[in-house]
Amino acid sequence: MKQSQLFCKTNKPALSRVEGNKSAETESVSADLLARAGFVDQLMAGVYTFLPLGFRVVKNIENVVRKNMVDAGGQEILMPVLQPKENWTTTGRWNTLDVLFKVKGSGDKEYALGPTHEEVVSPLAKKFVFSYKDLPFSVFQIQTKFRDELRAKSGILRTREFLMKDLYSFHASQEDLDKYYDKMIKVYFNIFKELGIGKETYLTLASGGTFSRYSHEFQMLTEAGEDLIYICNKCKTAINKEIKAENPACPNCSSDSFQEKKAVEVGNIFKLGTKYALPFDLKYKDQYGQDKPVIMGCYGIGISRAMGAVVEANHDEKGIVWPKEIAPFAVHLIGLGEDKKVKATSQKIYQELQKENIQVLYDDRQDKSAGEKFAEADLIGIPYRVIVSEKTLAKNSLEIKERNKSAAKLIKVKDLIKLLKLK
Amino acid sequence: MKQSQLFCKTNKPALSRVEGNKSAETESVSADLLARAGFVDQLMAGVYTFLPLGFRVVKNIENVVRKNMVDAGGQEILMPVLQPKENWTTTGRWNTLDVLFKVKGSGDKEYALGPTHEEVVSPLAKKFVFSYKDLPFSVFQIQTKFRDELRAKSGILRTREFLMKDLYSFHASQEDLDKYYDKMIKVYFNIFKELGIGKETYLTLASGGTFSRYSHEFQMLTEAGEDLIYICNKCKTAINKEIKAENPACPNCSSDSFQEKKAVEVGNIFKLGTKYALPFDLKYKDQYGQDKPVIMGCYGIGISRAMGAVVEANHDEKGIVWPKEIAPFAVHLIGLGEDKKVKATSQKIYQELQKENIQVLYDDRQDKSAGEKFAEADLIGIPYRVIVSEKTLAKNSLEIKERNKSAAKLIKVKDLIKLLKLK
Structure with missing residues (x-):
C-alpha cells in the first residue's frame, strides 16, 4: 500500500507522550x-x-x-x-x-x-x-x-x-x-x-x-x-x-x-x-x-x-516494535527526495515486493522530510525499514534496518527479496 | 475435513420440502x-x-x-x-x-x-x-x-x-x-x-x-x-x-x-x-x-x-448447487463400503488433495449407506463429487461427477488432482 493513499495520518509524533511523559488523558x-x-x-x-x-x-x-x-x-x-x-x-x-x-x-x-x-x-x-x-x-x-x-x-x-x-x-x-x-x-x-x-x-x-x-x-x-x-x-x-x-x-x-x-x-x-x-x-x-x-x-x-x-x-521510546507474525506490513519502504532515479527504483521495488507477496507499506510522500518519515516509521513499527535515496543508489544499494536493532546495513537491490523471503 | 467429525449433521433429507413440497413453516x-x-x-x-x-x-x-x-x-x-x-x-x-x-x-x-x-x-x-x-x-x-x-x-x-x-x-x-x-x-x-x-x-x-x-x-x-x-x-x-x-x-x-x-x-x-x-x-x-x-x-x-x-x-430438486467460487469445499470425496483398499485409497486421496490445497470434505462415515451419502452430497451441493468404491477400484479408477451435470465419469487416481487443479 502507498502511504500517500492511507486516509488516516499518524498524529504529530512531536507531541510524544511515550513513557515517563504521559499526559493526564493517556491511559496506557x-x-x-x-x-x-x-x-x-x-x-x-x-x-x-x-x-x-x-x-x-x-x-x-x-x-x-x-x-x-x-x-x-x-x-x-x-x-x-x-x-x-x-x-x-x-x-x-x-x-x-x-x-x-x-x-x-x-x-x-x-x-x-x-x-x-x-x-x-x-x-x-x-x-x-x-x-x-x-x-x-x-x-x-x-x-x-x-x-x-x-x-x-x-x-x-x-x-x-x-x-x-x-x-x-x-x-x-x-x-x-x-x-x-x-x-x-x-x-x-x-x-x-x-x-x-x-x-x-x-x-x-x-x-x-x-x-x-x-x-x-x-x-x-x-x-x-x-x-x-x-x-x-x-x-x-x-x-x-x-x-x-x-x-x-x-x-x-x-x-x-x-x-x-x-x-x-x-x-x-x-x-x-x-x-x-x-x-x-x-x-x-x-x-x-x-x-x-x-x-x-x-x-x-x-x-x-x-x-x-x-x-x-x-x-x-520511539514507538511500536511489532513482532513479525502480526505486523501490519513486513516492510516499510521509504523513498527519500525528489530524484527521478530514487522514485523509479522505489516504485520498481514496491512492485517486485508485491509480486513476491511480501506485504509492503511504501512511503511515497513528497511533502515529508526524511526526519519526519523516519520518526513515523519508528512510531508505526514495521519490522523492516528499507530506504532508497540518492546516497544509497550511488553505491547501487538500499539501506535496510530492523525495527528492533540499531544497526542499518547496505544491501544490493537484487539481494533484498532474497533476504526478506528467508525471514 | 472429515464428515464424521462435523458436529452438525444434515437433517433428514427424507423430509424433503424442496420446491412444490413446501410445508407451512418453510419460508423460502x-x-x-x-x-x-x-x-x-x-x-x-x-x-x-x-x-x-x-x-x-x-x-x-x-x-x-x-x-x-x-x-x-x-x-x-x-x-x-x-x-x-x-x-x-x-x-x-x-x-x-x-x-x-x-x-x-x-x-x-x-x-x-x-x-x-x-x-x-x-x-x-x-x-x-x-x-x-x-x-x-x-x-x-x-x-x-x-x-x-x-x-x-x-x-x-x-x-x-x-x-x-x-x-x-x-x-x-x-x-x-x-x-x-x-x-x-x-x-x-x-x-x-x-x-x-x-x-x-x-x-x-x-x-x-x-x-x-x-x-x-x-x-x-x-x-x-x-x-x-x-x-x-x-x-x-x-x-x-x-x-x-x-x-x-x-x-x-x-x-x-x-x-x-x-x-x-x-x-x-x-x-x-x-x-x-x-x-x-x-x-x-x-x-x-x-x-x-x-x-x-x-x-x-x-x-x-x-x-x-x-x-x-x-x-x-435434490439440494444446493454451489458456484465454485464460494462453495464450502471444492470436492466431496465419498468412500463406499468397508473394503480395506477403498478406505486406504480414500484416505490417501484425502491427504493428497489437502497437500495440494484443494479444499475437500471427506465422507468417511461407516454407518451410512451409499444412497444416504449421495442424497446428502446432493443436498450440500459441493461442485465435485468423487466416489471411491470396490467397483471403481476394480477399474483402477474413481468416479467423478459435477453437481450441476448428470453424467459421471471414471478417472484414474493419478489424473484427479491434475483435473481439479485445472478447474
Whole structure:
C-alpha cells in the first residue's frame, strides 16, 4: 500500500507522550501509541474503530489464533450477538451478570448482547448431540462481544465492545475434558509465543466453580494491567488476587514468598462441567443407553485486547516494535527526495515486493522530510525499514534496518527479496 | 475435513420440502435447504448461527467482495456496533429510523446498534480530511449490522442481525463522486457474477434524495423476494415499486410496457452528497483556501443475504448447487463400503488433495449407506463429487461427477488432482 493513499495520518509524533511523559488523558502506553500511529480511533469511552493499519494487525492475530484452534480440532462457526432473554433466564444470568447489555426490541421482545456464548452454544449442541458417538467435539468463533464495563479504560485493553475468540468443548467424561483442557494450555502458550508475548505471559490459578477447584487465566505482566498476580518465588506458580486472599501459601509448593505484579488477562480457560448442560438439558446416551449430561469446557482469548497487550510488551521510546507474525506490513519502504532515479527504483521495488507477496507499506510522500518519515516509521513499527535515496543508489544499494536493532546495513537491490523471503 | 467429525449433521433429507413440497413453516427454498443441509441454525426469528459449512461460504463471499473493494481502492477498517446516541441526534435519525435498536447502558448512557455507519464514518473522516489533497478516498468494512425488522422472514434473506459490506467514498466534487459511482456499478456487477447470481441481478432505479434523482438497487429475481420490480420490455431498465408509482412510463425510454417480477435486494448504492457532511461539519479547503463540504457516496452489499440469494438462484430438486467460487469445499470425496483398499485409497486421496490445497470434505462415515451419502452430497451441493468404491477400484479408477451435470465419469487416481487443479 502507498502511504500517500492511507486516509488516516499518524498524529504529530512531536507531541510524544511515550513513557515517563504521559499526559493526564493517556491511559496506557499502548492506548497512546496505537492512537498516535493511526491503528485505532476512539469513538467513545470503551468503543474503538480499527483503522487500516490496526485492522491488518487484528486480522493477523485472528489468523494466528484460528490456525491454532483448527489444529486443535476446533470447528469454526459464527454465533449471533443478539440472544433471547429466555436463554439467559434459563441459566439465571439475566439478573446476575451486571455487565450484560440488555436491548428491548419491537413487540417488547428482550435481548442480551452476547458477552459470552454458553447460552447459545449449549442449546445449539443439544440439536446435534444424541449419543456418546457424537462426542467429543469443539466449536469456536471469532466474534464481537459486549460488556457494559463501568470503567472502560487503558485504550483497547478494557472496552465495552471487543473481538474475542471463544471455543467450547463437549465431552462424555471428566477425564476427556481434563485431557483436552491440558492440551489447550499448551496450545494457548503456543499462541502467545507466536503473538510475541510468550515470555511475559503466566498461567495463573483463578477461582474454579462447582466442577473444578481452579480455572486458569493467562496473565501478561504489564504496568498497564488492572489485575494483580502473585508469582511464587520458589516454583513460579502464579495465582490471582482472589486465590491469594484464600491461600497465604502457594497452592503448589506451599512457599509463602511471592512477587506481586500488575498484569492484564489475555486469555482464560474454564472447566464448566455440567453447569450449562443441566439447565439446557444437554445430554447424551452412553454405551448402555443411559442418559448422561454433557461435560463442557470454555476457552477465551481477547483478540483486540491481545493487540494492546502486544504493544505494551513490544515498544521503545520511539514507538511500536511489532513482532513479525502480526505486523501490519513486513516492510516499510521509504523513498527519500525528489530524484527521478530514487522514485523509479522505489516504485520498481514496491512492485517486485508485491509480486513476491511480501506485504509492503511504501512511503511515497513528497511533502515529508526524511526526519519526519523516519520518526513515523519508528512510531508505526514495521519490522523492516528499507530506504532508497540518492546516497544509497550511488553505491547501487538500499539501506535496510530492523525495527528492533540499531544497526542499518547496505544491501544490493537484487539481494533484498532474497533476504526478506528467508525471514 | 472429515464428515464424521462435523458436529452438525444434515437433517433428514427424507423430509424433503424442496420446491412444490413446501410445508407451512418453510419460508423460502433457501431457508429450507440451508437449514436442512446444516449451513445455518435459527436461534430465534431473524437471528441465525452460521455452522461450519455455512461459515466457510460466508468467508468465501466475504473474500470475493473484499478483493473487489480493495481493487477499487477501498481501505478496509472495522467500525463499532455500539454508536453514541448523540451522533444519531446530530443527523436526526435517532427518532426517525424505526428499525433502529436502542440500548441503555450504565449511567443512563444510550447507544444505537449500528444499522449503517454514516453516523460513525463521517465524524471519523473529519479527523483526517483537511485539504482537497486528502480527497478522494474510500473506506469499507465487513461487519455485523442490526435492524429491528418487524417481520423477519425468508430465512437469512431478511434478518435482524446480518453481515454487510458497507463502503463509503469521499470526494471534493460531484463530478468525482459521479465517476466513482459509475465505476462502482461495474464493480458490483462483477461481484454478483463471481457469486453466481450475475444473470438474475438487475440494476434497478430507486428513490434518490436531495442530491440525486435516483439511487440504485441491485435486485436479484426470485420468488422468495419481498420486493417487486418492473422491467421495461423495451429497454430492460428496471425500476422499483416506488419509482413505478411515480412514473407510469419507463424513465429511460418512455415505454409503458413492463414485466412485474419478485426480487430480493442484494446491494444498493446511494449518492449521499453533503447530507451527512453538513451536520458533522465535514469539510475541506479547496485550491483557493475556501471551506467546502465533502461529497459522499455509500455502497452496500448484504453478505449473509447474498448467501441466501445464491441458493435461491442455484439449486435443484435434490439440494444446493454451489458456484465454485464460494462453495464450502471444492470436492466431496465419498468412500463406499468397508473394503480395506477403498478406505486406504480414500484416505490417501484425502491427504493428497489437502497437500495440494484443494479444499475437500471427506465422507468417511461407516454407518451410512451409499444412497444416504449421495442424497446428502446432493443436498450440500459441493461442485465435485468423487466416489471411491470396490467397483471403481476394480477399474483402477474413481468416479467423478459435477453437481450441476448428470453424467459421471471414471478417472484414474493419478489424473484427479491434475483435473481439479485445472478447474
